[in-house]
Amino acid sequence: MHAEKTSESFSKTSLDSGLIRHDWSLSEIGALFELPFNDLLYRAHGLYRRFFDPNRVQVSQLLSIKTGACSEDCAYCPQSARYNTGLETESLMPLDEVIRSAREARSQGATRFCMGAAWRSPKDRDIDHVVEMVKGVRELGMETCVTLGMLSDEQTRRLKESGLDYYNHNLDTSAQYYSEIISTRSYQDRLDTLKRVRDAGINVCCGGIVGMGESDDDRAGLLMELANLPKHPESVPVNMLVQVEGTPLDGTPGLDPLSFVRTIAVARILMPASWVRLSAGRTEMSDEMQALCFFVGANSIFYGDKLLTTDNPVADSDRRLFDRLGLSLAETGH
Ligand code: SAM
Ligand code: DTB
Ligand code: SF4
Numbered sequence: 227m228h229a230e231k232t233s234e235s236f237s238k239t240s241l242d243s244g245l246i247r248h249d250w251s252l253s254e255i256g257a258l259f260e261l262p263f264n265d266l267l268y269r270a271h272g273l274y275r276r277f278f279d280p281n282r283v284q285v286s287q288l289l290s291i292k293t294g295a296c297s298e299d300c301a302y303c304p305q306s307a308r309y310n311t312g313l314e315t316e317s318l319m320p321l322d323e324v325i326r327s328a329r330e331a332r333s334q335g336a337t338r339f340c341m342g343a344a345w346r347s348p349k350d351r352d353i354d355h356v357v358e359m360v361k362g363v364r365e366l367g368m369e370t371c372v373t374l375g376m377l378s379d380e381q382t383r384r385l386k387e388s389g390l391d392y393y394n395h396n397l398d399t400s401a402q403y404y405s406e407i408i409s410t411r412s413y414q415d416r417l418d419t420l421k422r423v424r425d426a427g428i429n430v431c432c433g434g435i436v437g438m439g440e441s442d443d444d445r446a447g448l449l450m451e452l453a454n455l456p457k458h459p460e461s462v463p464v465n466m467l468v469q470v471e472g473t474p475l476d477g478t479p480g481l482d483p484l485s486f487v488r489t490i491a492v493a494r495i496l497m498p499a500s501w502v503r504l505s506a507g508r509t510e511m512s513d514e515m516q517a518l519c520f521f522v523g524a525n526s527i528f529y530g531d532k533l534l535t536t537d538n539p540v541a542d543s544d545r546r547l548f549d550r551l552g553l554s555l556a557e558t559g560h
Contacts, residue, residue, distance in 0.1 A: 245273065245498050250453050255446040258492045263484065267522055270491035273498045274523040282556030283548070284501055284526040286338040286371065287331035290534040291319045291359065292352075296344035298375075298410045300398075302435055304470040304535050305344040311472035313535055318343070321358050328363045331530060334541050337557050338369035340394060340431075342534045346411065347376040357388040364389050369557075371431055371461075376411065376419045386426040392461060393423040394431040400447025403440045407475075424457060433463035433505065436489055437481035445489050453496035461526065462493055462500050466507025468536045483511070487518045494523025501526045509537050513547055520551060 258266065274280055294315035296305045304311040328339045341359060348356065352374070360370045372385070373394035385393065397416055398404065404413045424430055432455075434448045452462060466486055469476045493502050503526035504519045511519075531540045539547075548554065 245276075246458065247496075248454050248456065248458075250450050250496060252443065252446055252450055255450050255453075255492060255496065256443065258495060259442060259446055259488055263488070266488060266491050267518075270494045270522040274494055274525075277498045278523075278525055279556070280521075280523075280525075281553055282525065283520065283553050284338070284503075284556045285336050285529040286340050286369075286503070286526065287328075287334070287336035287530045288340045288342060288528055288533050288538075289319075289324065289327050289331075290316075290344070291324060291341045291356075292317060292343035292345065293535060294344055297346050299408060300410075301407045301474040302438060302467055302470075304473060306473070309472045309474070311470050318352065318355055321355070321362060324359045325362045325366070328366055328368060332366055332368055334529065335555055336368070336529050337555070338371055338392070339363045339366075340371040340373065340392075340528075342373045342394070343375070345375040347378075348374045348381060350381065353381050353384050357384060360385070360388040360390045364391075373431075376415055377422055379422060382422045382426045382428070386428050390428055392429045392431045394461075394463070395419050395423065396432055396434050396463065396465075397448060397451050398434045399438060399440055400444040401451060402447060403438075403444040407438060420455065424455075429461070430455075430457075430459040431461035431463060432459040433461075433465065433493075433503070435465040435467050435506070436486060437467035437478065437507070438475055439478045442485075445485075446492070449489070449493055449496055452493075458497040458500045460500060461503055462497055463503040463505040463526075464490055464493060464524075465505040466510065468506050468509075468533070470536065480510075483515045486511075487515065487522060490519045490524050491522035503527060506533055506536070506538075508539050513550070516547065517551055520553065525556065 294305045294313045295307045299308050304313050363370045369391045371392035371394055401413050502524050504524040
């Protein structure tokens with residue numbers, strides 16, 4: 227697969243600023259979710275075409291640079307020290323291993339390398355190491371993203387200075403449902419970190435997880451929070467819960483695949499110029515379901531056989547899927 231810059235004519239000149247709104251109400255979003263399926267698909271796809279080439283998908287690769295033993299209690303997460311998931315913990319990965327992994331990801335077609343650490347928040351000396359990783363990956367000509375938990379002003383400034391392109395920090399769910407999932411940090415803590423990242427001039431990658439037993443209103447509420455941020459996140463990862471044995475959410479009844487497709491479609495309508503990523507959970511999705519997600523506006527995926535600690539479709543099967551759907555690789559050009 228061959229990466230090409232997304233054409234300006236798709237991403238900029240046809241941009242109709244009236245379609246970029248930050249004042250969505252829950253009832254308006256609820257009404258979108260309740261549209262007849264075909265009407266929703268038609269609306270999302272039409273808007274998608276105004277902002278993007280619908281046949282190009284951006285590809286990011288993840289690497290866990292510090293694994294497990296996390297102090298937080300996120301009920302979905304295999305890396306929390308509170309749950310017995312059998313995960314092997316690993317301390318911060320040496321720089322040369324990170325660079326080797328990024329080089330390998332680049333050779334497979336990934337254009338962005340996302341490094342994740344199982345921290346509540348990094349220590350200042352951790353940032354020294356992450357800065358070196360960001361610089362090294364950038365030297366390979368890849369976009370960089372890190373997800374390290376909550377940041378202080380000074381840490382955010384240092385990451386910006388290192389040349390970091392994106393910071394991933396998810397809201398995870400609606401403000402209402404949040405306390406069912408996490409008790410060790412608040413929704414406001416997350417919004418504060420997002421504001422720091424935005425104010426520092428780093429691109430924001432922010433989304434959430436569905437399939438955690440939340441209601442339709444909660445999915446609408448999550449998308450409302452994202453769309454009503456002062457600026458839409460440049461990247462919006464929509465994760466389907468990966469159920470991991472030992473976590474409190476293991477055994478949660480699965481979400482109807484068509485409700486997942488609806489969530490992607492509504493995300494596309496609310497944030498028409500953002501890159502919407504079909505993120506965790508693809509190993510449980512059929513090719514047909516993923517094809518529908520690409521149709522309604524998903525235009526980014528995680529590539530490679532591992533997410534952070536759980537499985538992802540192998541690169542070969544994604545290449546076959548892209549070929550069958552006539553999709554090719556895009557770069558975001560932010
Ligand atoms: N520890 C940092 C934090 O929480 O901000 C960064 C890493 S954390 C693993 C990054 C994100 O991965 C979480 O916010 C969550 O949205 C997602 N995630 C974690 N476990 C998941 C799971 N089992 N299924 C789907 N998404 C998951
Ligand atoms: C995001 O929204 N999803 C990614 C990335 N951002 C860091 C993480 C998914 C993790 C899935 C569970 C695991 O592999 O540990
Ligand atoms: Fe820790 Fe992040 Fe997992 Fe929460 S999501 S337990 S903060 S690694």
